[in-house]
Amino acid sequence: MKKxxxxxKIKRRNQSIAFGLFQLISYSIVALLFIILAFxxxxxxxxxxxxxxxxxxxxxxxxxxxxxxxxxxxxxxxGSILFAFPVGVLAAIYMNEYVKDGWGxxxxxxxxxxxxxVPSIVFGLFGMALFVNKLEFGDSLLAGSLTLGLLVLPVxxxxxxxxxxxxxxxxxxxxxxxxxxxxxxxSNVVLPIAFPNILTGxxxxxxxxxxxxxxxxxxxAAYFLPKLPSSIFDQAMALPYHLYVIxxxxxxxxxxxAMAYGTALILIIIVLLSNLLANALRKYFxxxxxxx
Numbered sequence: 429m430k431k432x433x434x435x436x437k438i439k440r441r442n443q444s445i446a447f448g449l450f451q452l453i454s455y456s457i458v459a460l461l462f463i464i465l466a467f468x469x470x471x472x473x474x475x476x477x478x479x480x481x482x483x484x485x486x487x488x489x490x491x492x493x494x495x496x497x498x499x500x501x502x503x504x505x506x507g508s509i510l511f512a513f514p515v516g517v518l519a520a521i522y523m524n525e526y527v528k529d530g531w532g533x534x535x536x537x538x539x540x541x542x543x544x545x546v547p548s549i550v551f552g553l554f555g556m557a558l559f560v561n562k563l564e565f566g567d568s569l570l571a572g573s574l575t576l577g578l579l580v581l582p583v584x585x586x587x588x589x590x591x592x593x594x595x596x597x598x599x600x601x602x603x604x605x606x607x608x609x610x611x612x613x614x615s616n617v618v619l620p621i622a623f624p625n626i627l628t629g630x631x632x633x634x635x636x637x638x639x640x641x642x643x644x645x646x647x648x649a650a651y652f653l654p655k656l657p658s659s660i661f662d663q664a665m666a667l668p669y670h671l672y673v674i675x676x677x678x679x680x681x682x683x684x685x686a687m688a689y690g691t692a693l694i695l696i697i698i699v700l701l702s703n704l705l706a707n708a709l710r711k712y713f714x715x716x717x718x719x720x
Contacts, residue, residue, distance in 0.1 A: 503573075508574075517584065623713050638702065
């Protein structure tokens with residue numbers, strides 16, 4: 429009996445040590461993130477003003493604002509999501525609802541997973557070869573948006589597939605038993621239930637697209653362009669590339685250091701607001717599913 433109690437005591441102690449270690453690591457990571465955010469907020473907050481957000485850059489990007497870079501980033505995020513989200517969702521629906529399990533499906537899934545791990549600069553080179561040179565879109569918002577869309581397409585497909593898998597088969601069987609077709613079951617029963625979780629892919633995509641520099645380096649980003657794009661075939665400035673340039677190869681790096689912190693803070697705010705909007709949409713559609 430004493431031996432059993434001693435073993436139980438050792439198990440509880442080991443469990444407490446393990447949980448304590450995990451808790452320490454978790455809090456350390458969160459604290460590190462807060463320190464990084466606090467550093468950028470403190471450095472960048474003093475730079476942000478109405479003029480900084482709404483004016484064109486001046487004097488070789490050492491003065492003025494970042495308005496063209498903000499608009500360019502928003503256009504690229506919108507363009508890439510308009511391409512990647514519907515294509516990714518439809519591809520995932522086809523793969524999960526219509527394709528039978530087999531070696532072909534396994535190969536496609538493995539290739540999709542591999543694509544999600546390809547470095548972003550490879551997508552940039554591919555986008556330059558296909559959209560900029562072969563299809564002759566030139567360095568443009570269209571080429572940059574399509575390249576970023578391809579970058580996040582695997583993420584949208586995988587998150588949508590997992591969301592569709594989470595829908596219980598009883599809903600499908602009940603719909604089919606009532607005489608609905610396969611497409612009616614998918615579009616009217618399965619997709620509405622899975623849609624709140626599908627939006628998770630949208631949130632992840634917006635965060636990644638907003639901060640990518642390598643793909644737009646080859647397809648759309650301009651070094652210094654104090655005007656707004658007037659069509660999808662125009663070049664544009666973007667916050668990640670603007671931040672990279674003024675931090676590493678600007679005309680006067682020290683003079684533009686403050687602008688770099690302000691640009692980083694604006695980029696974080698845009699990503700945060702985009703995520704909050706997507707989360708609000710997910711909760712809204714989640715409540716509608718529960719009510720139905």
